[in-house]
Amino acid sequence: MLWLAWRQHRLQFLAVAAVLAALAVYLIHITLPMVGPTRLYQTCVTLDTDAACEPWNEIWSRFVGERSDLTQVIALANVLPGLAGAFWGAPLIAREFERGTHRLAWTQGVTRLRWLTVKLVVLACAAVLGGTAQAVLMTWVADNWRINQTINRFNDRILFDAVGVVPPALWLFSVALGTAVGLVIRRTTAAMAVTLAALALVLIGLNFARPHYATPATRVPVYGQEGRDMYRITEEWRQGYLIRDRDGKAISSWEANALCPAMTGADEAVRDCLIGQGGQMLERYQPADRFARFQWTENGILLAGTVLIGGLTIGRLRRRAD
C-alpha cells in the first residue's frame, strides 16, 4: 500500500518539489549578498555600542528600500501550499472516479478506509516536509532582507503565512481541502481549480480574522527616533490610531485634522495639539514579540480545519463508495 501511494503520487511530489527547488535557487541567489550586511546589523543591535555599530552605520542606508518588490516574489511562496492541494489532494480521489479506477482500487483486499488512510498519511508527511522546507527557506529570506526595512513578516499579510510555523499547517490544510473537493467534484481539473479558489478564500478569511487574534496594545506614538535606535528594525504590526477628542469621544484622523488644522492628520504636531486640547492620540499595534503567538494561533486554526475536513472526507468515503 505504501508502495502504491508512492508509485501513484511520485510525479506530483516531484513536480511540487521542483517548483519549490526553483524558488529556493532564486531566493538563495538574491539573498546570499544580504547575509554579510545582516550580520553587521545584528552585531550592532546585540552589542549596542558605538564601536560595534560603526560598520553598520556606514552601510545601512544603502539597503533601505532595496528590492522593495521582494514581497511580491515572496508571495509566490504562498502558491506552493496551493500546488500541494491542487496536485496532491485534488486528484487523490477525483482521478480515481474520473478514470473509473476506484473500481479496481476498492475491490482489492484492502478496505477503502485503509486505502485512504495510508494515502493521506503519505501525503501528510510530504506536506509537512514541503511546508517545513518552505518555512525554513522563507524565514531565512525574511531574516536577511529585513534590513531593507520593507520586509515585515508580522504586518505583511502574505509573508505572515509564508514563514515560521504556519506553512506546514497550511500545506496540510490545503491537501485535506483538495482531497475533500476531489471527493465532491470527481473531475480532476475542476477539483484542482476549485481547490485553489477555495484555498484563496480561506487565506483571505484568515487575513480578516488575524487582527483579532489579540487585542492590540496602545502607546503614544513616538516620532523620530534618536541615535542608534534609528537603526533598530522592529517587525511589529501597526494597526492604526485611536484618537479621542477632549470629551473622550473616538474620532477619525480626518476629524482630528479639523480640530488641529494645517496638519497632515496623524503626526507629531497633531499628537501634541490634541494632547494640548485635552484629547488623546494613541497608536494601536501588535508588539513584535506577539508574532509567535499569532503564528501559533493561525497554525491551530489551520490544523483544526485539517482535522475537520480530513475527518469528514474519511467518514464519507468509509460509509459509501458511490
Place this chain on the structure above:
Amino acid sequence: MSSPALQTQLLSKRYRRVWALRDCSLTVAPGRVVALVGPNGAGKTTLLHAAAGLLTPTSGTVRVFAEVPGTPPALSTVAFVAQDKPLYDSFTVAQLVRMARGLNRQWDRALAARRLAALEIPLRRRAGRLSGGQQSQVAFTLAVAKRPRLLLLDEPLANLDPLARTDFMRELMGTVAANGTTVVLSSHAISDLVGTCDWLVVLNRGQVQVSGDIDELLGAHHALSGPAADRLPDTVAVITRTESGRQAHHLVRGTAPVADPRWTSRPVGLEELVLGYLREPDAAALPGPALTTIEGGG
C-alpha cells in the same frame, strides 16, 4: 449447507429519481456460473457494483457468502472486473501485478505469471499502451490471481473479437472450474454464454425476471407455432406471441402438448428464451418462487 455465494433481498437502488434496481431478490448457490443478462439500463452493472461493495443500496440487502460487500472478509473473497476494465495507465503490467499482490492477502503468484506469459503480455509495457484486449486480459488476471470464491465480471466480452471471446470463455472457465469459483458475468451477447454458464438471471427494468438453472429452463419451455387465427387453449402458459403472416409463434412454459396437428412444437434456444421474456417485462410469466429458489450445490 454453505451460505449462498450471492444473495440479495429486496435490493433497490435509486439514482435521483430513477430506480436502477427495484426489489431485486436473488440467490446464487456456490459453484454456479451465472449469466446475468438484460437490456441496457436493466440494472446489471448496478447489481454487480452492489455485490462488489462499490455502492450503497437505497434499501434491501446484499450479501456475498453471508458477508456485507466492502468489508474485509467480503473483499478477500470477491473479485470484480468492471465494464471498462480499469487499470492505472501509467503502471507497467509488472507494477499492476505488484500492486494487486500487495493489496490482497491471498495471491497466486504462479497463476498470474503463467496466465500473462501464455497471453504473451509484455510485463514491462505500460497498461495505457496495451491493446484493449490485452488490458482486459490483465484486468482478469489480477482478478483470478486473487483466487476469489466469487468472481464478478461486468461485460467481460465487450471489447474482445469473436475468436478471442470463445478463447476467453474457455480459458476463464478452465481457470475457475479448477477452484470451484462462483462466477457471475453480465453480457448482452447471449450466444457467447451458451455452453459455459449453467444459471440464468434475466434482469429487466431493475427487476429479476428470470432466475433458474439453464438446462431446467430450456427443458421447461418450448416454442409453439400454428395458425394465427386459432386460439391456444387456456391451459397453455404463453409468455410471448409474435405473428408472421398467417403463422403465430409462441414461447410457452410447461410441456402440456397441443393435440391439434396444425400446431408444431420444438425446443427453444437460450437466446429465444431470454428475448421472449424481455419482450414481456410485466409478463405474468414472471417465474414464481419455484424458479428463484434453488437447491444448494451446483
